[in-house]
Amino acid sequence: MDDEVLLVRLDAADMHVVWELRTSTETVGYLQALDGDTLWISHIGVDPRYRRQGHATRLLLAALAYAPDAPIALAAAPFPSWKEPGLAHESLRAWYARHGFRPDPRPEDPYYMVLQR
Structure with missing residues (x-):
């Protein structure tokens, strides 16, 4: 795990945007989003061996x-x-809040959060 971890934006289909973090031998993490009127972050995942870094x-x-x-x-x-x-729900919400997101629950999605600029 001593390899440098590089950030790469991948060419994705349609409105999908994907970033990966990679070493010379493996994928360390990724973020998937849909790009439209709102950028919708659908998933962030990091290999457990690389978490908390x-x-x-x-x-x-x-x-x-x-x-x-x-x-x-x-x-x-x-x-x-x-x-x-990954993180438990409250820890995950707190992590996003530290990065400027605020809860904006909807009837169809109680976990909805938006970036406060």
């Missing part, structure tokens, strides 16, 4: 820089990646 923040900052003037939203609902659980 700022990689999820690095991915999120890449997405925020990609759409500096667009509304950005997400559903802060945890689900496993790499076959291991």
Whole structure:
């Protein structure tokens, strides 16, 4: 795990935008989003061996820089990646809040959060 971790934006189909963090031998993390009137962040995942090193923040900052003037939203609902659980719901919401998101629950999505600029 001593390899440099590089951020790469992938060419994706349709309105999908994908960033990956990679070493020379493996994918460390990724962020998937849909680019429309609102940039919708659909998933951030980091390999458990690379967690707590700022990689999820690095991915999120890449997405925020990609759409500096667009509304950005997400559903802060945890689900496993790499076959291991991510952050618990309250911890996940707190992590997004530290990055400028605020809860904006909807009847159809109680986990909805938007970036407060």
